[in-house]
Amino acid sequence: MEFPDDLKYTKEHEWVRVKGDTATMGVSDYAQEQLGDIVYLELPEEGEEIEKGEPFGVVESVKAVSDIYGALTGKVVEINDPLTDNPETINEDCYEEGWLIRVKIANPKEMEDLMDAAQYQAYIKEETA
Amino acid sequence: MSTPGATGLILEEGLLFEQSVPGRIGFSLPAPDVPETDPKTKLSKNILRQKEAALPEISEVDSVRHFVRLSQQNYCKDAGLFPLGSCTMKYNPKTTEAAARISGFANSHPLASPEAMQGNLKLIYELQNYLAEISGMDFVTPWPAAGSHGELTGMLMIRAYHTAKGNPRKKVIIPDSAHGTNPASAAICQYDVVTLPSNKDGILTADAVKAVMDDNVAALMVTNPNTLGIFEENIQEICEIVHKKGGLVYCDGANLNALLGIVKLGEAGIDVLHFNLHKTFSTPHGGGGPGAGPVGVKKKLEPFLPTPLIIKENGTFKVERERPQSIGRVKAYFGNFGMLVRAYAYIREFGPQGLRHISEMAVLNSNYIRKGLEGAYHLPYSKPSLHECVFSDKFQKEKEIKTLDISKRLMDYGFHPFTIYFPLIVHGAMMIEPTESEPKASLDQFIEAMQKIAKECEENPELVKKAPHNTFRSRLDEVKAARELKLRWTV
Numbered sequence: 001m002e003f004p005d006d007l008k009y010t011k012e013h014e015w016v017r018v019k020g021d022t023a024t025m026g027v028s029d030y031a032q033e034q035l036g037d038i039v040y041l042e043l044p045e046e047g048e049e050i051e052k053g054e055p056f057g058v059v060e061s062v063k064a065v066s067d068i069y070g071a072l073t074g075k076v077v078e079i080n081d082p083l084t085d086n087p088e089t090i091n092e093d094c095y096e097e098g099w100l101i102r103v104k105i106a107n108p109k110e111m112e113d114l115m116d117a118a119q120y121q122a123y124i125k126e127e128t129a
Numbered sequence: 130m131s132t133p134g135a136t137g138l139i140l141e142e143g144l145l146f147e148q149s150v151p152g153r154i155g156f157s158l159p160a161p162d163v164p165e166t167d168p169k170t171k172l173s174k175n176i177l178r179q180k181e182a183a184l185p186e187i188s189e190v191d192s193v194r195h196f197v198r199l200s201q202q203n204y205c206k207d208a209g210l211f212p213l214g215s216c217t218m219k220y221n222p223k224t225t226e227a228a229a230r231i232s233g234f235a236n237s238h239p240l241a242s243p244e245a246m247q248g249n250l251k252l253i254y255e256l257q258n259y260l261a262e263i264s265g266m267d268f269v270t271p272w273p274a275a276g277s278h279g280e281l282t283g284m285l286m287i288r289a290y291h292t293a294k295g296n297p298r299k300k301v302i303i304p305d306s307a308h309g310t311n312p313a314s315a316a317i318c319q320y321d322v323v324t325l326p327s328n329k330d331g332i333l334t335a336d337a338v339k340a341v342m343d344d345n346v347a348a349l350m351v352t353n354p355n356t357l358g359i360f361e362e363n364i365q366e367i368c369e370i371v372h373k374k375g376g377l378v379y380c381d382g383a384n385l386n387a388l389l390g391i392v393k394l395g396e397a398g399i400d401v402l403h404f405n406l407h408k409t410f411s412t413p414h415g416g417g418g419p420g421a422g423p424v425g426v427k428k429k430l431e432p433f434l435p436t437p438l439i440i441k442e443n444g445t446f447k448v449e450r451e452r453p454q455s456i457g458r459v460k461a462y463f464g465n466f467g468m469l470v471r472a473y474a475y476i477r478e479f480g481p482q483g484l485r486h487i488s489e490m491a492v493l494n495s496n497y498i499r500k501g502l503e504g505a506y507h508l509p510y511s512k513p514s515l516h517e518c519v520f521s522d523k524f525q526k527e528k529e530i531k532t533l534d535i536s537k538r539l540m541d542y543g544f545h546p547f548t549i550y551f552p553l554i555v556h557g558a559m560m561i562e563p564t565e566s567e568p569k570a571s572l573d574q575f576i577e578a579m580q581k582i583a584k585e586c587e588e589n590p591e592l593v594k595k596a597p598h599n600t601f602r603s604r605l606d607e608v609k610a611a612r613e614l615k616l617r618w619t620v
Contacts (some may be wrong), residue, residue: 034556036533039611062607063550088608128523128556 001029004095008111009120012053012069015095016114018105023072026099027059030124032091035061041087043079043100050076050103052110057100059090072110074103132578133209134543139601142198146618149185155192202601204545210571212498214517214548214560215308215356217386217408221471225411228474229467239462243448250446253463254439256473257423263476263484264382264402265395266425270434272464276383279403279422280314280350282435285456286426287348287377287401288318289433293454298347298376304333305554306355308381320347327554331357331510335366342374348401352381353394356552356560358495358514360387368398377401377430385409386564387492387516390485400427410472421468435459490565491516494572498561501576505583509555516564522557525583528590532557535582537604538596542578 003009008016013031017024032038040060050056055067056076079101083089090098105111115123169177187195205211211218229235237249257269273279284301291297301315306327315322323341328334338349349371353361361367368378377400386409388394394402406421407414414420426434432454440447463469479487492515499508499518507523522532536546536559548560563572585593597603 037608039608060611062611064553 008114078102145185219564220566225471265393273422358517419465517562
């Protein structure tokens with residue numbers, strides 16, 4: 001499993017890539033691995049407000065249906081629209097082609113709560129122990 | 130000893146439409162004794178078909194073979210062990226089937242007058258009382274048609290109760306070890322769901338409940354025993370905490386199979402409890418029903434019970450259809466009445482001692498399997514469990530073998546797989562519930578099969594990864610099945 005160093009991670013297994021005041025979010029390699037083959041994806045509309053720790057989307061795999069949680073609070077400025085027709089992209093490339101939404105960050109202070117790659121890997125280890 | 134898996138003479142079978150031959154007819158009717166009439170001359174155009182219905186044209190023997198062949202491709206409880214955890218697939222005794230087919234029950238009309246269905250009403254009334262006695266609840270409504278329907282009915286009553294007090298409240302607390310339908314039922318009743326994590330022993334603590342309990346919590350929904358098969362031993366203290374803030378406690382009684390004659394959940398402080406007659410009381414289920422999910426309540430919720438109510442007055446039974454504070458009807462007529470007959474017969478057949486013995490055997494069988502597989506498979510929670518046990522694929526993961534592979538391989542040994550990937554709090558969960566129906570010999574065979582698979586995972590992992598090998602079909606493309614649903618036949 002891969003966990004790029006330039007990303008931040010949440011306990012709900014989402015990743016965040018921050019560039020200026022926008023944050024790109026997706027699900028981590030660990031999450032897609034745990035979910036198994038993804039068959040359906042539901043994303044918010046552009047312009048919707050999402051909240052840190054609150055569900056903003058739904059991902060369904062052959063195993064289960066799961067909520068996707070906001071890593072940061074903010075307004076959705078872009079969604080990865082083609083992904084809903086090809087949700088398997090999340091399994092194939094969760095960090096690049098499989099990104100989910102871009103958000104205009106409302107509260108930069110929230111970034112302090114995110115984990116870096118090393119902390120996230122330690123967290124997974126603890127969770128699966 | 131050997132396990133029962135073998136390849137048999139299972140036959141391919143196409144769709145009836147594919148077997149259709151124009152003009153082939155499977156029946157003969159006597160000549161009509163009234164003149165034939167063309168529907169076009171009698172019926173208005175808007176209700177006539179534009180085209181002939183494309184029904185398959187086949188002979189009688191073809192249609193009989195079609196359904197017999199399909200049934201032979203199926204697996205059922207009457208054929209062998211069906212250890213789906215959380216689903217309680219127990220054997221349905223044939224005496225209860227016979228009871229449901231007694232003409233007076235089977236042929237009674239739902240619109241008959243109460244005078245003409247005294248027997249039916251008496252049976253329902255007595256079943257309500259039996260369920261109340263078994264669970265320690267005050268009243269029982271028998272109408273909901275499924276466990277989830279029971280949850281909805283229960284939550285509607287809870288909402289009506291709070292509304293009558295002036296404030297329906299906003300939140301429902303649900304632990305992460307509860308049944309998956311619980312949050313959906315709460316959300317449909319317009320409540321926000323607060324998820325509460327269970328502790329490292331897999332149960333809910335009083336402190337965790339205390340930390341989230343406030344005046345805006347309408348209810349706590351708990352499954353007991355929970356989805357790990359573990360008894361929520363702090364339930365009494367938890368009920369007190371919830372009650373202190375004016376909240377109610379809903380218990381998902383789907384796992385009641387572990388508690389019959391041993392624990393009365395009502396006495397622990399539960400306010401609303403649903404029963405799955407199609408699990409604990411052995412009425413048939415699978416394939417979507419019909420089920421029955423009666424709901425028991427404490428006295429303070431009695432005004433809100435769904436209509437109709439069956440009242441006993443001077444030895445006769447009356448149907449009360451109107452009640453000012455009732456949540457109203459939840460099901461047409463008298464619920465899935467045939468299921469109520471089966472559950473009634475089951476309870477009467479076993480009696481108090483027998484019911485207790487059922488739970489004791491269910492717990493014993495589950496623990497026999499747990500002990501038999503300990504060491505071969507990872508047990509994520511070491512706390513004693515009741516009627517079901519949950520393992521994970523942690524040991525097998527080192528060989529890159531997953532729960533899915535193990536469950537597929539189990540079919541080669543002649544068993545229906547257990548529940549997989551549930552509960553969600555266990556990664557790669559294997560949830561096993563043998564029920565009390567199984568004789569020791571079949572448990573031993575199951576353990577032997579699982580032990581052999583554990584060994585195969587070590588010695589020949591590819592064999593497991595590519596399983597099943599002996600079944601009618603090998604591994605199906607579940608992804609394609611989910612993404613490209615084909616719901617109707619087309620030429």
